[in-house]
Every structure is written in structure tokens, then in C-alpha cells.
Amino acid sequence: MPTFRAPRGTRDLLPLERAAFIRLERIGAELANRYGYRPIETPLFEQVGVFERGVGAVTDIVEKELFRLAPRTEDGETWALRPEPTAGIVRAYVQHGMQTLPQPVKLTMTGPMFRYDRPQAGRYREFWQFDIEAIGDPGPAIDAEVIELATRFYREAGVVDPEINLNSIGDAACRPAYIAELAEFYRGQIDRLPALERDRLERSPLRLLDSKDAVMVELNATAPAITDRLCDACAEHFAGVRAHLDALGVGYRLDPHLVRGLDYYTRTAFEIYPRGVAGQQSALGGGGRYDGLVELLGGKPTPGIGFGLGLDRILLALEAQGTPPVSEPGYAAVVVGADPAGTADRLKIATMLRAAGLVARAELGQRKLGKQLESAAKERAHFALIVGDELRDGQVQLKDLEAGTQKLVAVDDLVRELERAQASHHHGSGR
RNA sequence: GUGGCCUUAGCUCAAUGGUAGAGCACUGGAUUGUGGCUCCAGCGGUUGCGGGUUCGACCCCCGUAGGCCACCCCA
CATH class of the missing domain: 3.40.50.800 (Anticodon-binding domain)
Incomplete structure (x- = not known):
């Protein structure tokens, strides 16, 4: 038995698997460059505040999945390993005054992310993400371009027929009223709600929407839909995103129950799954618009949109669909x-x-x-x-x-x- | 964080509570300068780890670690 082994939820990428990762990294870097995204690299760890404010203090990612590093006496600062790339990139945008550059600033990064989760196949404590962010463009055309870039990545990586799930979750003008109406709706059904959902109702009513509980699925069929409650500006934006996607010939599925697990999203939200797979650890990527995030992290009010895509998940999907892995290079x-x-x-x-x-x-x-x-x-x-x-x-x-x-x-x-x-x-x- | 299943050689797996094995892989030999096949041999194990029951534990019990599955959540 080995004396030491890789920490729980992490693994060594042996040459064959590392080669597959390198291939995906190259596809991403080349694709991002083609669309005008410039490479950036932010630290693997940040002050916890970057994530608490950026991702949201009441999200699962921050509440239970953040890898916090013990503070050191000399600086008393509390650090955490990055659980996702966007907060750090936006922090860098603000710190380096990138609002003085021509907008939008388009950035790409690929690297490991860390979440203190219970590991499962396809879910690791250290996992790799390819990420792009377009900061400074209110859309909706850029939203469609970002989503189109995502679909192109999957196509070039060899994933057969990924499915885009699309929604708009409103903004500060219309979401609060919708959340109140939604909470009201659920309170009217309180005796039918499972215990877990009753808890969440007080903290994060939106989350009940994408519950997989059979009772909730039935209940949600009659729940008020955000897409019917968008303010004029959000509705117009959402229509614009769809019109641009249609013009580009990018297929998608409207999912009014799609909500994202990070607080910073506004308006456009999307997730990508392998076609026909509703499995839990199968999401290939996701992203959306975050028009309030730059301001939250200390910058001027600035819109932004981006998405992250799991390299591990892509490899899993390729394996599941029977695509042969990259072959070992031979000697001449x-x-x-x-x-x-x-x-x-x-x-x-x-x-x-x-x-x-x-x-x-x-x-x-x-x-x-x-x-x-x-x-x-x-x-x-x-x-x-x-x-x-x-x-x-x-x-x-x-x-x-x-x-x-x-x-x-x-x-x-x-x-x-x-x-x-x-x-x-x-x-x-x-x- | 909750519940469940699993863990034997590098890998895939055997082994009535009674001496831990096979295939693959690796190394060497058959074959002193000619390969993938074949044959032979070798290397490789505190049966995940720690306790307990027993004359005796890979096997039964408890704990623990790791993996997996379903939740939770997401990539």
C-alpha cells in the first residue's frame, strides 16, 4: 500500500489523460483567440471576500464548498482556493483599471478550480475549466456570440449534439417582485412541500424551481414563470438574445426553470448538457450575464457575460459516446x-x-x-x-x-x- | 453535509472460516546483429488501514480511509 496518495477528490492526470486535457486546452486557446479573447491567468487563491461578495455569501459554493486556507499570523488574511474563475477575473479587471481599455474586454483562462464537495464520478475537488469572459458589453448580441462560441468548442472537441438550455432570470428591476410572487405561490402550497424545500423557501425561493423532487416537478408546472414577469428591458434583451441565436442557427431549448447557483447572474443564464442526459454530474458547462458583478467587486457599474466549461466532463461525455481517446504519439x-x-x-x-x-x-x-x-x-x-x-x-x-x-x-x-x-x-x- | 454499495499484485478479477491464485503488464531466457506470435522462468501482496470474535479471518463484527451510486449542488 502506498504511504501517500492523492488527496480525496483529486487525481493524477497520467500521460494518456493529460494528453487528452492538452488537446482540449489547445482547442480552447485557439478558439478563444479566433474570437478575440486574450489569455489571462489569475491566482489559484484570492481573499475570501472576492468569492463571498462575487459569488454570493449564501450560495452553496461559498457556504459549504469553499476551500478556505488557514490564516497566517503575519497578515491575518483569510484566503480561499478559487471555486470558479469569474470572480477572480473581474477582480483583476477592476484592479488593473481595464475599464480604460476598449470595451468589451474579452478574456480567457483555463485551469483548475477547487470545491470542497463530496466526490463522485465527474465531480472532483480539483477540476479543470475553460472559461471566457466579455466585460463591458450590455448585449444581447454578445450573449449570442458567447453561446455560439460554447457550442463551437463542443463541436471541435467532438461532443455529439450538446443541448443548450436557456433562460432569462431578470434583473434588479423585475426579479425581486418575481421572487416575492414565487414565494407566495409556494407558501400557498406549503403543506405539499418536502421538508428540504420548506427550508430553502425562506433563503432562496428560486432554487425550488429546478428541484428534481417529483412533487416539486408537478408543482412547478403551474408555478409562475420568470419569463412572463420580466420587465420591458429584460424581455427585450432576452428576445434579442434569441433572435441572434436564431440568426446564427444555434439551437437551444428554453427552460424557464433554469436558475444558476451563483448570485451574480442577471438576465441570460444557460447550461449545456449532453443530449438526452438529465444526469446529475453531467453538466458540460454553463454561464450567463452578470451585470452587477463589477460594481460588487468595487468597480464602476459594468455589464459582463461569460461561461465556464468543464474539461473533465467533456472527457467523460466523449468516453460515454464512444469517441476513442487521443492515441499515444509514436516514435519516428x-x-x-x-x-x-x-x-x-x-x-x-x-x-x-x-x-x-x-x-x-x-x-x-x-x-x-x-x-x-x-x-x-x-x-x-x-x-x-x-x-x-x-x-x-x-x-x-x-x-x-x-x-x-x-x-x-x-x-x-x-x-x-x-x-x-x-x-x-x-x-x-x-x- | 445525508443514505447506500464496494475495496485482494501496477491493471482486470478468483479463492467452503483452514498454506493467497490466474490473466494482462513488466524483466530475463529459448534466439551471442533482427521485432509484435509462441514457450519457459522471474518480479510483484502486511487481502485499504485499525481493532474485535475465533484454535484459526480475504471471508464474520465494529470503526476508519478511499472509490462509486442516489441526494444536495454543480463543472
Whole structure:
């Protein structure tokens, strides 16, 4: 048994899984760049106030899932690991006076987030998110663009047919009245409410809307819908978002019961699920508009919208739909030889190949040639270069491990020979 | 945070309360400069951990840790 292991809810990304993550990170970085989002990196931890004010003090994320770090006596400050990216990015926007830049300021970040949750498949205490934020544009066109970017990420990552769930949750002008009406509605049914929901009714009536309890689902069918209670400005904004999505040909499903778990959202809210999956740990991403957040964190009143997308969840979805994981990169050539004293020669040849940009490995051990070739074949190396007596004439045996053929090649011609083989090989396999 | 199921070699899994095993993987040999197959051998375990019951515990009981499932909630 190992003496130490990865902390609960965390895991090591072994090479195969790490490669899959890198692929997603590249898709995200390239996509964000194409849309004009600039990369940013904020600290993994912030003052707790950033999250308490930014995310909301009464949210589950802050109340029970925040990774708080013990205060240190020298500064007395309380820190917490970031549970989501938006609050930190907005904090940076305010701190660095980004309101003086042309608006909107479009930023992207990919990295680990931390929530002290009870782990389950697809739910970790350390998980990775790709995130974009557009700060300073009141929309609604930017809302549609952000959602369209999200759908494009899934498409390029290979997720089949993700489903966008869309709603508008109003703003300070219309939401309070709606919440009051909703609470009134539930109080009229108080004897039918499960105990858990009665508790939440006083603290966060909106949350009852997306309950999965059978009684609540039935009750919610007749509950007042926010989309019927939006003020004129919010209704007009929401109509604009839908019109732009329609114009872009982005499909979505209206879900008047969709509410987000973070306080800062206003108006547009959306979540993405794999099609037909209502499972609990399956949300692929979500986001929305946060027109009050910049001000909450000490900036001038500034609108914003963004979304975060779970890399772990995407990998899970790809696996569930049967998409094969990324394959291990193979060696273009493995340099082998029977002479125990020949490691320097083998290493020199491998170095020459690497300098030319080829993926190569040299046998540095004392194994017999048969074992060396066995390893090379198992690694799916394309070629083995057998270094031996021929080297006196500046030549090595170039053995094609897939075709089983081999020929003498001058060391000076190796790079050209391997590059040519690689090119035609890729042609042949339709790449 | 609540309830439930699970935990044996690196991986996937066996083993009436009575000597802990197999396949895969890894290393070596058969094969002194020619591979994936085959054959042989080796390496690898305080049966998650800590207690208890018993002449004797992988097996039964309690606790604990971790994983998973459903909640809660979200990515």
C-alpha cells in the first residue's frame, strides 16, 4: 500500500489523460483567440471576500464548498482556493483599471478550480475549466456570440449534439417582485412541500424551481414563470438574445426553470448538457450575464457575460459516446544496436534526428538486440535504426517495423529518408 | 453535509472460516546483429488501514480511509 496518495477528490492526470486535457486546452486557446479573447491567468487563491461578495455569501459554493486556507499570523488574511474563475477575473479587471481599455474586454483562462464537495464520478475537488469572459458589453448580441462560441468548442472537441438550455432570470428591476410572487405561490402550497424545500423557501425561493423532487416537478408546472414577469428591458434583451441565436442557427431549448447557483447572474443564464442526459454530474458547462458583478467587486457599474466549461466532463461525455481517446504519439525511429559500447553512437544519431524535429529514442541500456526490437515494435515505432559495424562506412540499417523490410542507408541521408517516409505514410493513412 | 454499495499484485478479477491464485503488464531466457506470435522462468501482496470474535479471518463484527451510486449542488 502506498504511504501517500492523492488527496480525496483529486487525481493524477497520467500521460494518456493529460494528453487528452492538452488537446482540449489547445482547442480552447485557439478558439478563444479566433474570437478575440486574450489569455489571462489569475491566482489559484484570492481573499475570501472576492468569492463571498462575487459569488454570493449564501450560495452553496461559498457556504459549504469553499476551500478556505488557514490564516497566517503575519497578515491575518483569510484566503480561499478559487471555486470558479469569474470572480477572480473581474477582480483583476477592476484592479488593473481595464475599464480604460476598449470595451468589451474579452478574456480567457483555463485551469483548475477547487470545491470542497463530496466526490463522485465527474465531480472532483480539483477540476479543470475553460472559461471566457466579455466585460463591458450590455448585449444581447454578445450573449449570442458567447453561446455560439460554447457550442463551437463542443463541436471541435467532438461532443455529439450538446443541448443548450436557456433562460432569462431578470434583473434588479423585475426579479425581486418575481421572487416575492414565487414565494407566495409556494407558501400557498406549503403543506405539499418536502421538508428540504420548506427550508430553502425562506433563503432562496428560486432554487425550488429546478428541484428534481417529483412533487416539486408537478408543482412547478403551474408555478409562475420568470419569463412572463420580466420587465420591458429584460424581455427585450432576452428576445434579442434569441433572435441572434436564431440568426446564427444555434439551437437551444428554453427552460424557464433554469436558475444558476451563483448570485451574480442577471438576465441570460444557460447550461449545456449532453443530449438526452438529465444526469446529475453531467453538466458540460454553463454561464450567463452578470451585470452587477463589477460594481460588487468595487468597480464602476459594468455589464459582463461569460461561461465556464468543464474539461473533465467533456472527457467523460466523449468516453460515454464512444469517441476513442487521443492515441499515444509514436516514435519516428528508435535507434538500436547490439554493441554495449555503442551508446554514444546511438545517442548521437538520435540527437541528430531530434535536431531535425523527428521523434526519436536511442537504446541506452545493455539489452540484446532482439529485446530492443521487441520494445520498439511494442511502442509502435515506425522505424528501427540498427547501428553496428556498418557505421564504419557511415551507414546504418533502416528497418521498417511495419513493413518488415530493411535497407542500408547512409547516416547523412537518414533525416531525408525518414521525413520522406513520414510524409508518404501520412498520405497513405489519409491524414 | 445525508443514505447506500464496494475495496485482494501496477491493471482486470478468483479463492467452503483452514498454506493467497490466474490473466494482462513488466524483466530475463529459448534466439551471442533482427521485432509484435509462441514457450519457459522471474518480479510483484502486511487481502485499504485499525481493532474485535475465533484454535484459526480475504471471508464474520465494529470503526476508519478511499472509490462509486442516489441526494444536495454543480463543472
